[in-house]
Each structure stands twice: as C-alpha cells, then as structure tokens.
Amino acid sequence: MPASPADRPGQPRVNAATATIAKANADRANIDRSRVLGHYRTMARIRAFEEAADQALKDGHIKGAVHLSIGQEGVASGVCVNLDRGDFITSNHRGHGHTLAKGADMTAMMAELFARATGYCQGKGGSMHIADFQVGMLGANGVVGAGIPIAVGAAHAMKLAGDRRIVACFFGDGAINRGPFLEGLNWAKVFDLPVLFVCEDNGFAATTRTRAVTAGPGPGARAESLGVPCTPVDGNDVVAVDAVTADLVARVRGGGGPQFLHATTYRLRGHTAADAATYRPAAEVEERWGDDPIRRCRDLLALHGLSAAELDQVRADAVAEAAAAVADGLAAPHPDPSYAWTDVQDVDMAPAGGGR
Numbered sequence: 631m632p633a634s635p636a637d638r639p640g641q642p643r644v645n646a647a648t649a650t651i652a653k654a655n656a657d658r659a660n661i662d663r664s665r666v667l668g669h670y671r672t673m674a675r676i677r678a679f680e681e682a683a684d685q686a687l688k689d690g691h692i693k694g695a696v697h698l699s700i701g702q703e704g705v706a707s708g709v710c711v712n713l714d715r716g717d718f719i720t721s722n723h724r725g726h727g728h729t730l731a732k733g734a735d736m737t738a739m740m741a742e743l744f745a746r747a748t749g750y751c752q753g754k755g756g757s758m759h760i761a762d763f764q765v766g767m768l769g770a771n772g773v774v775g776a777g778i779p780i781a782v783g784a785a786h787a788m789k790l791a792g793d794r795r796i797v798a799c800f801f802g803d804g805a806i807n808r809g810p811f812l813e814g815l816n817w818a819k820v821f822d823l824p825v826l827f828v829c830e831d832n833g834f835a836a837t838t839r840t841r842a843v844t845a846g847p848g849p850g851a852r853a854e855s856l857g858v859p860c861t862p863v864d865g866n867d868v869v870a871v872d873a874v875t876a877d878l879v880a881r882v883r884g885g886g887g888p889q890f891l892h893a894t895t896y897r898l899r900g901h902t903a904a905d906a907a908t909y910r911p912a913a914e915v916e917e918r919w920g921d922d923p924i925r926r927c928r929d930l931l932a933l934h935g936l937s938a939a940e941l942d943q944v945r946a947d948a949v950a951e952a953a954a955a956v957a958d959g960l961a962a963p964h965p966d967p968s969y970a971w972t973d974v975q976d977v978d979m980a981p982a983g984g985g986r
C-alpha cells in the first residue's frame with residue numbers, strides 16, 4: 631500500500647491555509663471552465679512531450695538521462711498559470727513540466743534532448759539544463775537542491791532593484807535534506823525576499839522513500855522552523871494548486887516575504903525514463919494511476935459539460951505537437967564539434983591543433 635498522507639513526513643498541519651483549501655473546494659462547484667481547460671491543455675502537452683521523449687530515448691535518439699514528471703503535471707500547471715511571463719522559475723532535474731508550463735518552446739526543448747544545434751543550449755545541455763530567459767525560466771539543474779540558491783539570488787536581485795517580479799522555485803522532497811535548502815530558505819526569510827518555494831513531494835528521492843532518510847516531520851515543518859509559512863496542497867488536484875498558488879503569489883508579490891507550497895504528488899514512472907522502478911510494488915503504482923492529475927481534471931471538465939470528443943481533441947493536438955517536435959528535432963543538424971569550446975569559462979582549454 632502506498633503511504634497515506636498521514637504516514638508521510640511533513641504532512642499538512644491545519645493552519646491558515648485551511649481556509650484557502652476550503653475555498654478551492656467550494657470553487658469546484660462553479661469552475662472557470664476556460665481556466666481549467668487551459669490546465670488540461672498544459673498538462674496534456676507536458677504528458678505528450680514526455681511520452682515522446684521516453685519513446686525517443688528507447689529508439690536511441692537521446693544519449694543523456696531523461697527524468698519524467700508523468701503524474702506531477704498538476705503542480706507545474708497550477709503554479710505557473712499564476713505567474714507573469716517576466717516572473718522567474720528555477721527547476722530541478724525533473725523540469726520539462728515546469729519549463730513548458732512557463733511558456734518555453736516545445737520544439738526547441740525536444741531538439742535540446744536530441745543534442746541538436748536548434749535546441750535551447752544548441753545541444754550542450756540536454757534534458758537537465760534547459761533554460762529560457764525569454765520566459766523567465768532560469769534553468770533546470772541536475773544538482774539536487776542547486777536551484778534553490780539560484781532562485782533566492784534572483785529574488786534578492788528583484789528586491790534590490792525594486793522590481794515587482796517574483797520567483798517560483800521548484801524542487802523535490804529529497805532536496806530538503808541538502809544544505810542549500812537551509813541556506814536558501816534562511817536567506818530568503820532574513821531579507822523577506824519574493825520567493826515561492828514549491829516542494830513537489832512525490833515521496834521518493836531516486837530509489838529511496840524520502841521518509842526513510844528524513845529526520846523529523848519533514849518539508850513543511852522545516853520551512854516553518856525558518857519562519858517561512860507552509861501551505862499544503864494536493865498536488866494532483868490542479869484546481870486546488872491553482873487556487874492556493876494565486877493566494878500565495880499575491881502575498882509574495884505584495885511584499886509579504888517568502889512562502890512555501892507543500893504539494894503532495896506521485897511520480898508514476900521510474901526515477902529516470904530508463905528505470906523500471908522495481909523498488910516499489912506494482913500495485914502501489916497502479917493504485918496511484920487512479921489519482922492521475924490529468925484524469926482528475928478531465929473528469930471535472932466532463933462533469934462541467936465538456937464532451938469526450940472535445941477532451942480527446944486536446945490530447946490529440948498535444949500528441950501531434952510533440953510528434954512534430956520529434957520530427958523537427960531529428961531533422962535538425964548536430965552542432966559543429968568546435969562548438970564544444972564556446973561558452974566555456976577557461977579560454978585556454980582548446981586542444982592543441984585548435985578546435986575553436
């Protein structure tokens with residue numbers, strides 16, 4: 631059996647956020663159909679992108695690691711819809727969903743996974759290093775917890791500049807056991823910086839259940855011990871994530887200092903796309919597919935009058951977009967080998983015989 635919310639470290643304690651959650655539930659009776667449909671579309675695009683990336687990896691078109699966020703799309707969509715284009719996000723190694731939800735270009739993302747010259751980093755970065763400053767995406771990051779100080783630094787810059795932009799910082803529950811978490815939240819609170827910390831608590835850190843390596847009650851309690859208020863939310867309920875985030879973003883933008891969103895969710899696939907995830911019972915995963923955020927959103931929209939055909943079309947459009955991105959990526963050239971020597975810090979690194 632999966633850990634029930636009550637078993638998990640740092641589980642929601644009743645606090646001021648309860649009122650916000652109650653409001654989210656009440657709103658469900660009378661949803662903003664176009665906003666929820668927007669979530670459905672965003673989540674469908676993330677899912678289609680990752681399914682296509684998974685297949686491309688199996689087909690041998692991707693050499694590096696790919697971490698899928700299948701099952702966690704509700705957090706990316708529910709948070710990012712509340713951000714302006716100029717607001718910033720930082721991400722972790724599981725960043726496709728955050729990046730797409732913030733408005734990055736799917737074609738350039740896929741090309742980056744394929745190490746092509748048309749990719750976001752002209753093929754140098756791969757899945758874990760996609761950044762797009764045009765949409766405020768400051769970068770995915772393969773070093774667990776490393777996005778946190780980047781987010782806090784950006785937020786400090788915004789505060790010093792008197793800029794109203796804010797930063798949303800995505801990381802996993804495993805990251806709370808690394809030093810940057812303590813340093814980052816401490817600094818953000820000391821200077822009351824405009825950061826929304828978003829902990830995507832999927833219960834795992836690679837192949838380990840996070841609670842097995844986490845002392846004390848977990849993410850929310852740690853944030854609150856540093857004076858950063860924690861709001862718990864069911865991360866698989868995109869409508870709740872959206873409503874709660876709207877409230878938190880208003881507080882952060884209004885100068886209220888950092889906030890912490892503790893979103894419980896589940897990754898439905900292995901740690902990487904190549905991981906069969908045999909360390910957890912198949913029955914647990916199967917049960918959690920029943921809580922798939924996309925399926926829940928679809929059910930909600932169906933309840934509010936959208937036809938199966940309309941909803942199927944959203945999925946079909948997303949799949950077609952991802953397929954086109956794959957075709958574009960495969961047709962794009964690899965970067966010239968000399969490009970390996972550009973954008974590097976040490977100017978004396980070129981091999982004998984040139985290459986630059």
Ligand SMILES: Cc1ncc(C[n+]2csc(CCOP(=O)(O)OP(=O)(O)O)c2C)c(N)n1
Nearest residue numbers: 724772773774802803804805832834835836
């Ligand atoms: C500093 C550091 N330590 C270890 C790793 C290896 N590693 C990659 S992902 C991961 C687990 C991260 O778990 P979490 O932060 O909860 O994110 P999730 O994978 O669950 O989304 C680990 C240990 C790493 N990349 N960086």
